[in-house]
Amino acid sequence: MSSIRVTTLPNGLRVATDTMPDVQSVSLGCWVGVGTRNEAASVNGVAHLVEHMLFKGTPGRSAFRISEEIENVGGQLNAYTTREQTAYYAKVLHEDSGLALDILADMIQHSTLDADELARERTVVLQEIGQSADTPDDIIFDHFQATAYPGQALGRPVLGSSEIVAELPRQALVDYIAGHYGAPGMVLSAAGRIEHDRLVEMADKAFGHLSSTAPPKPEAAQYQGGDYREARDLEQMHFVLGFDGVGVHDPDFYAHSVLSTLLGGGMSSRLFQEVREKRGLVYSIYTFTGGYHDGGLFGVYAGTGEDEVAELVPVICDELAKVGEDVTEDEVARARAQLKAGTLMALESTMSRCEQLGQQLLIYDRPIPVDEIVRKIDGVDRDTVVAAAKRLRASRPTVAALGPIDRLESYDRIAARLA
C-alpha cells in the first residue's frame, strides 16, 4: 500500500518520493539536517542568513530570475530554518517539477553569496528581528528557549542577534555551507504527481556538486530551566511554562504527544476547559512539544490580562500536577484519536507528506509508515501518560513571561507548586 520510495545517490544524497497520482501538484524540497544548533555562538544567525542568501543568485540566475522562473509557472518557493533543520521547498503544478528541481539544486550548490546582496540581506534580517521583537507571542518563545538551554547553541535564537547579524562576514556563510551542506546530511523529498525513477535520474544529474562530507554532530543538549521575566507595557502577560521533554528517539515520545494533546491540544483538553471555559482567564492557551535528536521541550503558552495573572499561574500549575494523578482512560483515548486523525488528514496535503518524508529520513534514516505511527499512538495508555507527567515534573521548570508581570509570583513559588 505504501507509495513511498527512497534511493541513495553515490554521493550520499537520499532521494525520496511519495507518489499521489490523483493530484495536480508536486511539493518538492531539500531538507538539510542542520540549523541554529550547528552554529558557534560568535556566528549565531548564520544558518538563517545562509537560508536567505541562497535565494540571492547563482552564476546562471540572478535573485530576480530565481523568483521569476518559479512564479512564471505559478509555483511557490520558500524556505525555513529551525534549531536542527533548514528546508528549501517548492510547490508547483506537476509538469513543472523539473524546473523546481533545477532551481533548488542551483540555489543550494551554486549561490554566489554576492557581497552587495549580502549587505542588503543583512538589513532585511534586521527588519525580521524587529518584527519578531514586536510580536510578544512570538518573541516569548525565544526567551523560553534561551532559559531552558542557557549558554548553548540550542538556546540561541534562529534569527540571531542584531549585533551579530549586522556584522556577519561573507566568509562565515561560506564556511557554514562548506561544513554543513554535504549530501549525506541532506534529503531531496517530493510528494504528489511525480515518478520516483525520473526524479532520481534528474537528481543524479542536478546534485553532482554536493560534497560527500557528513555534517559534524552538535554538542549534547543540556536542559537546565530557570526564570525569565520582562516588564513591557502590553495588554496581556505572555507566559510560557515548560519542562525537560523528550527527544525524537525517546521511547516516551508518543506518550508525551498524548499528554500534550489531552492537557492543551484542543477544546476538550484540561487546560482549555479549566482556564478558558470554566474561568474565562484567557483567549489562547495551548501546550506544545519540541523534540530534538537528544532531548526536547514540553511547554504551555497562555496570554492573560494583568488582573488575571495571579489566578492564571496557580491554575496551570495545579493542572500540570493533577494530570499525573487523575487522568482517565477516556481522555487518553480521545487524545489518541486526535493524533491518529491528524496523521491521516495530513496525508491529503502534498506539502505535509513531502515535509514528513524529508524529516523522517533526516531523523530516523527511513520513512515511517503511517501504520507504524498509528500503532505507536495506540500503544500509549493511562500508565504511560502518568509516567510521562511524572517525568516532566521531575525536571526544573522553565518560566518565561513578558508584559505586565507585577502580579506574577516568584519562580520559587511556581517551582514549589509543581514539586
Add this chain to the structure above:
Amino acid sequence: MSSIRVTTLPNGLRVATDTMPDVQSVSLGCWVGVGTRNEAASVNGVAHLVEHMLFKGTPGRSAFRISEEIENVGGQLNAYTTREQTAYYAKVLHEDSGLALDILADMIQHSTLDADELARERTVVLQEIGQSADTPDDIIFDHFQATAYPGQALGRPVLGSSEIVAELPRQALVDYIAGHYGAPGMVLSAAGRIEHDRLVEMADKAFGHLSSTAPPKPEAAQYQGGDYREARDLEQMHFVLGFDGVGVHDPDFYAHSVLSTLLGGGMSSRLFQEVREKRGLVYSIYTFTGGYHDGGLFGVYAGTGEDEVAELVPVICDELAKVGEDVTEDEVARARAQLKAGTLMALESTMSRCEQLGQQLLIYDRPIPVDEIVRKIDGVDRDTVVAAAKRLRASRPTVAALGPIDRLESYDRIAARLA
C-alpha cells in the same frame, strides 16, 4: 467533470457538496451570510460573540460535550467571523460526517446562550481583544478598516470594543440570531468523501428549526479614506496604505487580483523586488484585496524600522504610481499564472473546497466552476490592469501607521505623491 451538487431545502437552506472519493476526510460547515457589517453600532461585536456562544451548550449538549464528542473521533470544530460572513465548520474522518452535521445543526439552532456561560465568554473575548491589541501587524488592519469606512458598520472591528463587549446583554445575542440566522441566508457546504443525497436527507431532518426569514440588507458601503497614525514604542512602524477597491460583483474584480499579485503577491512582485530585494527596507511587504458585496479595499502592508520610514513611504507611493504606466505583458502573464495555479492547488484541500463552495453560494448564488475562474483570470491583460491601477489612484488614500511614526510624512504629502 464537476463533482459539485446543490439542493435547496423547503426552508431555503442550500445544501452543497463537492465529492472527492479518494480522500479520507470530510470538511463540512455552515456558512452564514452575515457578520460585523450587520451590527448596529451600539452592539458592535455581537456577531463575533454569538459565534463564541454557539459553542457553549444546547439542551442536549453542554459546552464540554460539544468539544468532547467531536474530539473523541479526532475531529476538529472551529468558527470565524468576518465583516460579511460567519462560518462554523468541522473536519472529520469520512465515517463521522453524520456526527459533525448533528453537532453543527444543534449548535446553530438550539444554543441556550446560558447567562453564566455568557458572563465568562465575555471575559474570553476581552482577552482576545487584548491579544489583538498586543499584535501590531494585526491591530493595524482594524485601524485601516475604520479609516477607510469611518462611522460605518463596515469600518468597525470584528471583535468589538472592550466597553461594548463587557456589557453586551443576552437579549442582544438572541435578537441578532433571530434576525440573521434564517435558512435563506445560510449554506451547508461539504467537501471530501461524502454523498450528496445522504447529506441532503440528513440536513432535511437536522435543520428543521431554522426560520425561513432572509437577513436584512446592510447599509451601502461608502469608502472615504483618511489618515490614522499612532505613536507606540515598537521596533517597527507597521504601515498600511490603501484605496477604494472593488466588490465581489465588480467586472474589474479579477483585474484587481492580478494587479495585487504583480504589485505585492510574491517574490518577483514589484514591491518585494524594489522595497525588500533592492533596498533591504523591510522583511514583510505585501498587497491585499478585500471584496464586499458592494465595494472593497486594496492595500499594501509593510513593516520597517524608524530609520527606514522616510525612504519606505515614497518608494511605495512611487511603485503604485508607476505600475499604471509601465506594467508589462510579462508581469501580467506571471500574475495570471500565479492566480491560476493557486486556484488549482486549492482543489487538493477538502477545507478550501468546502469554504469556497459555501462562500460562492452566499455571494453568487451558484458554485463557480474552476474553468470559469480560470477563464476570467485569462481575460485580464495589460490594458485592464492599467485601468485598475488608475481607478485605484483616483480614490482618496487610506493611511494607517502604528509604531515609531515621527519620520512618517504628512497625509497630504503622501496623497500628493499618489495624485
